[in-house]
Every structure is written in structure tokens, then in C-alpha cells.
Amino acid sequence: MSISKILEKDILSGEDIITLLSSRDENRTLLFKKSAEIKEKIIGKKVWFRGLIEFSNVCSKDCLYCGIRKGNKNLKRYSLSDEEILTAAKFAYDNLYGSIALQSGELESPVIADRIENLIYKIKALSKGELGITLSVGEQNPEIYQKWFEAGAHRYLLRIEATNESLYRKIHPGNKKHDFRRRLECLKSLQDIGYQTGTGVMIGLPFQTMDDLASDLLFMKEFNIDMCGMGPYIEHADTPLMIYAADLLPLKERFDLTLKMIAIIRIMMKDINIVAATALQAIDPVGREKAIKIGANIIMPNITPGRYRDSYKLYDNKPCTDESAEDCQSCLEARVSLADSEIVYGEWGDSQHYDKRRKSI
Numbered sequence: 490m491s492i493s494k495i496l497e498k499d500i501l502s503g504e505d506i507i508t509l510l511s512s513r514d515e516n517r518t519l520l521f522k523k524s525a526e527i528k529e530k531i532i533g534k535k536v537w538f539r540g541l542i543e544f545s546n547v548c549s550k551d552c553l554y555c556g557i558r559k560g561n562k563n564l565k566r567y568s569l570s571d572e573e574i575l576t577a578a579k580f581a582y583d584n585l586y587g588s589i590a591l592q593s594g595e596l597e598s599p600v601i602a603d604r605i606e607n608l609i610y611k612i613k614a615l616s617k618g619e620l621g622i623t624l625s626v627g628e629q630n631p632e633i634y635q636k637w638f639e640a641g642a643h644r645y646l647l648r649i650e651a652t653n654e655s656l657y658r659k660i661h662p663g664n665k666k667h668d669f670r671r672r673l674e675c676l677k678s679l680q681d682i683g684y685q686t687g688t689g690v691m692i693g694l695p696f697q698t699m700d701d702l703a704s705d706l707l708f709m710k711e712f713n714i715d716m717c718g719m720g721p722y723i724e725h726a727d728t729p730l731m732i733y734a735a736d737l738l739p740l741k742e743r744f745d746l747t748l749k750m751i752a753i754i755r756i757m758m759k760d761i762n763i764v765a766a767t768a769l770q771a772i773d774p775v776g777r778e779k780a781i782k783i784g785a786n787i788i789m790p791n792i793t794p795g796r797y798r799d800s801y802k803l804y805d806n807k808p809c810t811d812e813s814a815e816d817c818q819s820c821l822e823a824r825v826s827l828a829d830s831e832i833v834y835g836e837w838g839d840s841q842h843y844d845k846r847r848k849s850i
């Protein structure tokens with residue numbers, strides 16, 4: 490079937506998605522034109538900020554692709570103090586960011602759970618309830634998710650990274666701590682509790698096929714996610730997956746596939762929030778602008794204190810690790826306007842999909 494015919498369909502099959510992912514030249518342009526039109530019609534030219542606070546790079550897990558995995562001994566570990574986290578949140582509030590995202594390595598303990606709960610209450614208090622809070626702190630028990638939700642966090646990003654269980658097992662150690670089923674259960678409990686629930690995958694992983702990528706998008710549609718964060722896989726020198734570096738697609742192709750994945754998910758799920766991932770900029774200096782043009786509507790300025798940023802490298806060549814939060818904001822303002830869009834200040838920018846999904850329950 491021609492690309493034009495596929496783009497007219499209401500529901501895309503796996504085969505359609507693979508055809509779109511393989512599109513080149515004018516067919517690729519048609520795909521991006523369609524996704525950009527949908528974005529403009531449903532979301533407009535708006536882009537919302539999530540001020541990103543990477544508050545600790547300590548992690549109990551050992552994902553084989555990740556630069557801050559527990560087994561990486563070449564990394565200086567850090568944890569921000571409560572005061573540093575609250576100062577960063579205050580910066581976001583004072584600069585009308587609308588929302589923050591608290592992100593860290595994955596740790597499960599009552600002490601950490603209580604600490605995060607207290608921080609959520611304090612952030613809500615210092616912003617008079619106005620700052621939206623996204624959490625991205627991994628797998629936890631449902632009771633913990635519930636406590637954090639009641640404290641005021643309302644969005645949660647838990648990337649599945651690969652929805653094909655056999656691929657998932659190839660990029661994670663084979664033990665109970667890295668259990669595909671548990672990750673799915675966690676996503677489900679987040680959704681059941683009432684979070685705006687986000688997930689995403691890496692694109693260009695070793696062993697990954699076009700079929701896998703198509704299934705990833707079908708999974709997201711089927712799961713009825715509210716938010717999507719996808720980025721190209723970029724290898725990190727201090728990780729076990731590095732031994733496959735020579736077999737990977739060239740970075741430019743991983744980048745191109747990521748843009749196509751973003752365009753296709755925008756076509757499949759018109760009203761969700763989609764992040765323009767920082768990893769895109771690690772490959773192409775205007776990578777995030779390109780993502781915004783063809784479908785993304787969320788950008789995450791890094792407001793982690795600058796001296797820690799170099800130590801939160803999930804992948805090599807991570808951009809913007811030497812900027813202050815102020816530099817980051819003005820750089821992103823320029824970038825977003827280059828993409829013919831505008832940042833909306835002082836709003837949460839919630840997923841429209843979430844509102845509709847909740848009303849239909």
C-alpha cells in the first residue's frame with residue numbers, strides 16, 4: 490500500500506508502521522507533514538516545560554545499556570540534599586516552568602519513599618500547589634506510588650525500554666531485579682492509581698528489529714498511555730552492551746528512526762504528550778527542534794545544579810552538562826522558536842489524552 494493510503498487510515502497495523510518506518514525521501518516528508526498537521530490541529534504550536542531535577546545517580550539496578558548502572562565503578566555517585574532539590578524546584582516555580590520532573594536511579598526503601606513523599610509535600614507548599622510534579626524513579630510497590638500520588642505527584646514516567654520480552658532480557662541482567670513482568674505490573678498500577686502514565690523505548694538497540702519497533706508503538710496504543718518519552722539508543726563506554734557497538738545502526742539512522750517513531754505515535758495517539766528527548770540533541774545539534782516540528786510538545790530543561798550534571802550520563806556525549814539552569818532556559822527558548830513553536834509558561838500542560846481517558850472510566 491502507498492504511504493499516502495496508509496496515512497489516510499484510522500488505525501495502523503504493524504505492517505503499516507514498518508512501511509512508515511522504512512520510508513525515505515518524499516514518502517518520509519509525507520509522514521512528517523501528516524504528523525506535524527495533527528500536532529498543530531490537536532496541540533497547536535505549544536510546548537511545555539518540565540524542569541528536570543536529576544537528584545541522584547545512585548541506582549540498585551544494572552541495566553546493560555546504562556551509564557549509571559550499579560556495576561559502573563568509573564562513576565562518581567551523588568545525591569542532592571533536600572535543600573538543593575527544593576532550591577531547584579523554587580527556581581522552576583519562580584521562572585514559571587509550570588512543572589518539574591524528579592528523576593533518579595532506581596532505589597526501593599522505606600527511607601527513600603518517605604523522603605520523596607516529604608519532598609513532594611514541600612514542593613507543593615513552596616509553589617502554593619502550582620508546580621506540577623512528574624516522577625521518574627522506577628519500579629516501586631503500589632502502596633508507595635499511592636502515597637506519592639496522594640502527596641501531589643500526578644505524572645509518572647516509567648520507560649519500558651523494549652516491549653518485546655526477549656529483547657528486554659537481552660538488554661537486562663537475567664535476575665529478579667530486572668523482571669519484565671514486574672515492570673509491566675508497575676505501569677499498570679500507576680495507571681490504576683490515577684497518574685498520567687508515560688512510557689517509552691530506546692531506538693536502535695542491538696538485536697532490535699523493525700518488528701520490535703512497530704510492536705513498541707502498538708503496545709503504547711494498546712496500553713493507552715498518556716505520555717511518551719522515546720530516544721535513540723546511544724552507547725556508553727562503561728556498559729556491557731558496548732561490545733555490540735560495531736553492529737549498531739549508524740547514529741544518523743538511529744536519529745532518523747527516532748523521528749519517525751515520534752511522528753507515527755503522534756499519528757496513532759493524537760492527543761498524548763510527547764517529549765523531545767535530550768538524547769536527540771546528542772546526535773543532531775537541532776535534534777529536539779526537529780522532534781518538536783514533527784510531533785513532540787514537551788521539553789525538559791535541566792535544572793539540576795550544574796556541578797552534578799556530568800555524573801548523570803545514561804549515555805555518552807550527553808549535551809548541556811556544563812550549562813546553568815538560566816543558560817538552559819534561554820537556549821531552549823531560542824530552540825523552540827526556531828521550531829516555529831512557543832513555550833507556554835505557568836501551565837501544567839497536562840496530557841489531553843489523560844482527561845479523556847479518565848472521563849471515559
Ligand code: SF4
Pocket residue numbers: 548549550551552555556557558559593594595627
Ligand atoms: S536504566 Fe534506570 S534502573 Fe537501569 S541502571 Fe540506569 S538508572 Fe538504573
